[in-house]
Amino acid sequence: MTCCSHIFTRKGSSSSATRLKGVDIDISELQNVNIYTYKELRNATDGFSPANKIGQGGFGSVYKGKLRNGSLVAIKVLSAESRQGIREFLTEIKVIASIEHENLVKLYGCCVEDNHRILVYGYLENNSLAQTLLGSGHSSVQFSWHVRRNICIGVTKGLAFLHEEVLPHIIHRDIKASNVLLDKELQPKISDFGLAKLIPPNLTHISTRVAGTAGYLAPEYAIRNQVTRKSDVYSFGVLLLEIVSGRPNTNRRLPVEEQYLLTRAWDLYESGELETLMDAFLVGDFNVEEAVRFCKIGLLCTQDAPQLRPSMSSVLNMLLGEKDVNEENMTKPGLIFEFVEAKDEGKQKGKAEVENTSFLAGSRNQDESSSSGTVTSYATMTFTEIYDRSN
Ligand SMILES: Nc1ncnc2c1ncn2[C@@H]1O[C@H](COP(=O)(O)OP(=O)(O)OP(=O)(O)O)[C@@H](O)[C@H]1O
Numbered sequence: 133m134t135c136c137s138h139i140f141t142r143k144g145s146s147s148s149a150t151r152l153k154g155v156d157i158d159i160s161e162l163q164n165v166n167i168y169t170y171k172e173l174r175n176a177t178d179g180f181s182p183a184n185k186i187g188q189g190g191f192g193s194v195y196k197g198k199l200r201n202g203s204l205v206a207i208k209v210l211s212a213e214s215r216q217g218i219r220e221f222l223t224e225i226k227v228i229a230s231i232e233h234e235n236l237v238k239l240y241g242c243c244v245e246d247n248h249r250i251l252v253y254g255y256l257e258n259n260s261l262a263q264t265l266l267g268s269g270h271s272s273v274q275f276s277w278h279v280r281r282n283i284c285i286g287v288t289k290g291l292a293f294l295h296e297e298v299l300p301h302i303i304h305r306d307i308k309a310s311n312v313l314l315d316k317e318l319q320p321k322i323s324d325f326g327l328a329k330l331i332p333p334n335l336t337h338i339s340t341r342v343a344g345t346a347g348y349l350a351p352e353y354a355i356r357n358q359v360t361r362k363s364d365v366y367s368f369g370v371l372l373l374e375i376v377s378g379r380p381n382t383n384r385r386l387p388v389e390e391q392y393l394l395t396r397a398w399d400l401y402e403s404g405e406l407e408t409l410m411d412a413f414l415v416g417d418f419n420v421e422e423a424v425r426f427c428k429i430g431l432l433c434t435q436d437a438p439q440l441r442p443s444m445s446s447v448l449n450m451l452l453g454e455k456d457v458n459e460e461n462m463t464k465p466g467l468i469f470e471f472v473e474a475k476d477e478g479k480q481k482g483k484a485e486v487e488n489t490s491f492l493a494g495s496r497n498q499d500e501s502s503s504s505g506t507v508t509s510y511a512t513m514t515f516t517e518i519y520d521r522s523n
């Protein structure tokens with residue numbers, strides 16, 4: 133920690149609490165994290181050269197870098213105007229550093245010098261699903277059914293771990309194709325825990341600012357600001373359908389009736405033609421029964437009422453064929469068209485956010501979400517800012 137002694141100052145000799153620009157943090161919680169100097173990261177990326185830039189998210193740029201010890205890393209430089217404040221930044225560090233799983237991206241450390249807020253992750257060779265599977269550009273990755281099946285199962289395991297094994301449980305809040313990265317062997321790893329919040333064990337939901345990405349947002353999250361593990365399950369359901377179909381959740385270039393993946397999947401389910409949702413690339417390469425089962429699981433996950441959605445461990449059992457998919461009372465996917473349309477009118481880029489609002493929720497029966505029995509008033513929210521950075 134010596135390199136940041138000018139930032140971290142102990143409040144008392146016996147206390148491990150430190151102050152970082154007005155934010156209290158227990159320094160002992162950062163023990164698993166390497167603290168890098170800005171200079172070290174600048175050298176690792178050739179001065180953050182554009183040639184080393186591998187991505188751009190809503191919070192800043194991502195560079196490929198090589199540390200002095202030879203390790204390849206992904207260096208996420210949060211932009212100065214990033215909405216991810218220092219508290220969220222530290223939350224991300226603490227959360228990721230404290231957990232390890234083969235389907236979660238490894239955080240190596242961070243840099244918190246001056247105004248710089250930088251995260252250093254293990255580098256994943258095969259980029260994100262958004263770029264390789266759903267992107268318009270060329271990708272050398274061949275997404276056979278075997279590969280897709282493995283990705284679906286890996287993401288499920290990673291999320292089940294966050295939801296059910298880590299204590300207190302962790303809600304990811306931004307499950308989407310660009311947050312699923314692939315390693316050399318095409319093993320999936322969930323990234324970006326910047327939005328994750330720890331749920332205190334006695335609460336089943338936390339109400340907070342909506343900060344997911346349009347297209348993956350559960351209705352109760354987008355409209356009522358309620359985030360539960362079941363809102364992650366919804367986003368996962370959308371992702372599952374994207375992986376199987378090889379198309380993004382919204383595609384304006386398709387005929388109107390096919391533009392929304394969830395609507396399309398439901399229509400095909402009702403007409404008993406779900407196998408036609410499969411990516412054309414897969415023709416002849418998949419087990420129809422299994423692929424249709426995956427689609428049905430995606431539909432179970434995206435039901436409007438959160439309590440009808442399965443837990444992630446249950447999803448895992450169903451994907452593996454160890455548990456039947458109970459579709460008897462399956463209901464139509466919850467969709468937030470108003471939200472999507474408002475977003476398009478805004479034509480802005482960035483996070484989907486709902487703040488200080490007074491927008492009247494379209495559907496009253498959406499109010500049954502909280503399994504804690506917490507009574508919530510009908511959503512009265514205004515979209516102060518709607519950004520979509522799902523493209
Ligand atoms: N560990 C990593 N290894 C390799 N590439 C990465 C890594 N982390 C991020 N990237 C690349 O950088 C891109 C941008 O990532 P970033 O997380 O900043 O944005 P995003 O996922 O598109 O949106 P969000 O800000 O919501 O996470 C990713 O899509 C991916 O292509």
Ligand SMILES: [Mg+2]
Binds near residue numbers: 311
């Ligand atoms: Mg990301």
